[in-house]
Amino acid sequence: MYATRPEARPATVEVSVDGVAVMVPVGASAAAAVLLAGAAAIRETAVSGAPRLPYCMMGVCFDCLAEVDGAPNVQACMVTVAAGMRIARQAGARDALLGEAPR
Amino acid sequence: MSFDLAVIGAGPAGMAAAVEARGLGLSVLVVDEQAAPGGQVFRAVEAAHGDTALGAEYSAGLGLVESFRRCGATYRPGTTLWHLDPDSGELSLTPGGPAQARRVLLATGAQERPVPIPGWTLPGAMGMGAAQIMLKTAGAVPSGRVVLAGQGPLLWLLAAQLKRAGAPPALILETTPKGRLGAAFRAGGWFSGRRLLLKGLGLLREAWGIPVVRAVTGLRAEGEGRVQRVLWDGGSADCDTLLLHEGVVPATHVPLALGLQHAWDQAQQCWRPVVDEYGASSHDRVAVAGDGAGIGGWQAALAMGQLAALDAAHRLGRLTLDGLAQRAAPVRRMRDGALAARPFLDALYAPSAAVLAPVADEVVVCRCEEVTAGQVRAAARLGAQGPNQAKAFLRSGMGACQGRMCGATVARLIAETRGVAPETVSPLRPRAPYKPLTLGQLAGL
């Protein structure tokens, strides 16, 4: 759970997290919006279905993989919010990622 | 597009390199995944420099960002390097098209050292750096009962920043064992590095009043679907957000994928690319500067970026050997000054064995594929020599993060089980794409 500090950074951008509207400051990431929305999870793991929330916020852990505006497997911490952005929880889906370069 | 110098990363090292190289007339491309320049230390400083909670040192980063913005380098924010062919100098970037460079500088910085304790995968457990990113990019603070657990300069910086932001942590669990201060003084560097250490003391003073438990061992998190309690040997506390930190390590993903020569850093217990005085790596087109070449802090990173730019200019025939020596001398002194306190800090905050290789078999070490420490030990007993073989046994390192979070832990567990020194186990060798590509990205290539 996170809270904004309106005196420092007013929350002026409306996005939705799992269908729930949340106001976040300009410059926040989609992963930050998830934490500000107080969501219980942003993804469920492919192996055991365990809930996860963002861990590193800097593109390292991939625990923020979510659906952003309909596109799956987006690293939500690397995407800056835009008005109307839809962020949704994603279950599993590791196979849709291409881990090795096409040769 | 073709450039004299391509810089990956717009942190202090990358920005300083770009400014210096532009000053010497080189054409420069700077690529960074983030939406704005600053790197980790000055992340989002253009938007957040007015937030007094972050402190004066943070706001001072604005000057560097401004001179970078003005320097005339081609800057591609929000862009990831996913492949580099060092022999031809071709960079594959997403989004957008490829680029070509005569010289490439990796200024990709550090990542937080993973802290694999029982329960660290529960929602509510995060890195301290992650909480700081919430503060820098969104002005946001964790709510409820916040516990900081671990050690290092960033712990005290974050405690002070959260306190200034009106959200002081409820508790600090410091994992530094007793007697470390003596060891740190014996390691040296405290006198020549005293200015930096005094800054640290200032942060300690600011955090005064927050309850601290010292020499904590046996750290673990528990809860139903999220962190609700933190426990340690001899105590426990309610907790809504658990922020973990055991220092930062070089982000070796790209340099290891390139096959650059690496050396084991005994003091910091991690691999680092082998570089010369100017950051030149074992490949003659590629240099590495900043915390990505070994943790030295942002001031050292800045100086290393400048040195790498001078070297690039010399190699490309824009600076004579004399010119190089002359310009490099004051920058080297700056770098050495910035590094002076390192022996002291490295000795004080050396990670414990339990952080490097979790004791309990049930701890998840590979967060992506949910592989436990016990499974890695079993694979080692079955003959896995290192993380590259463990991959085939367990899928550890084959998930989305490609081993960024588990590679070092898996290697350490295997070294321990086999009874060999950590530096004899080869690190996980990542492959391109350096970040997994989605079908959409591939279609757009």
Ligand SMILES: Cc1cc2nc3c(=O)[nH]c(=O)nc-3n(C[C@H](O)[C@@H](O)[C@H](O)COP(=O)(O)OP(=O)(O)OC[C@H]3O[C@@H](n4cnc5c(N)ncnc54)[C@H](O)[C@@H]3O)c2cc1C
């Ligand atoms: C989370 C975190 C928070 C930190 N906070 C502080 C702090 O508040 N104060 C402090 O003194 N030190 C801090 N540090 C330490 C930090 O390492 C600094 O010493 C400093 O930022 C290092 O500068 P640098 O230029 O070497 O790298 P960085 O500042 O880390 O910059 C590296 C840049 O490279 C980019 N990058 C990496 N890989 C790629 C790729 N494949 N493609 C494109 N771009 C890429 C990143 O987006 C990043 O902007 C922090 C470290 C971390 C990990």
Ligand code: FES
């Ligand atoms: S939170 Fe770690 S990659 Fe996004």
